[in-house]
Amino acid sequence: MSRLFSGTPFDRPIVCETCGKAVADCRCLKLPEKKKMSDKPGGKHHNPNRLDSGLVLTPQNSKIPADQVAKLRTEKRKGNRFVTVITGMDHPANNLPGLCTLLKQQLGVGGSVQGRTIELQGEHAEKIERILTEKGLKARVV
Secondary structure, three states: OOOOOOOOOOOOOOEOOOOOOEOOOOOOOOOOOOOOHHHOOOOOOOOOOEOOOOOEOOOOOOOOOOOOEEEEEEEEEOOOEEEEEEEOOOOHHHOHHHHHHHHHHHHOOOEEEEOOEEEEEOOOHHHHHHHHHHOOOEEEEO
């Protein structure tokens, strides 16, 4: 025992309760509470950091991970209709409804957010990949 605090709680690094890694290495998301009906803009409980998905961005989870890659694939649905599906963007800071609106406007197609995926009508994987890379996100066609 050469140090004064050796073996005490002051000597041990702070670790995440969920994964057990050091706080600097932790990638766990501490998801905040869900959106309430009284949180509409202008309401008394309105939080400007809250996303459309109901999650609140805090300094710990407000940056998109650098190793995140959006995966684009084209699916054939009934009636020989094609749908481009974007997955792999599970982080709350992505703001999927806003990204979906941007893609729909630039491509001139319909689409929606289904859970944590974006579905756009038609075969547009290469165009979407170009738009996402211009926006600074990593994307690849699967």
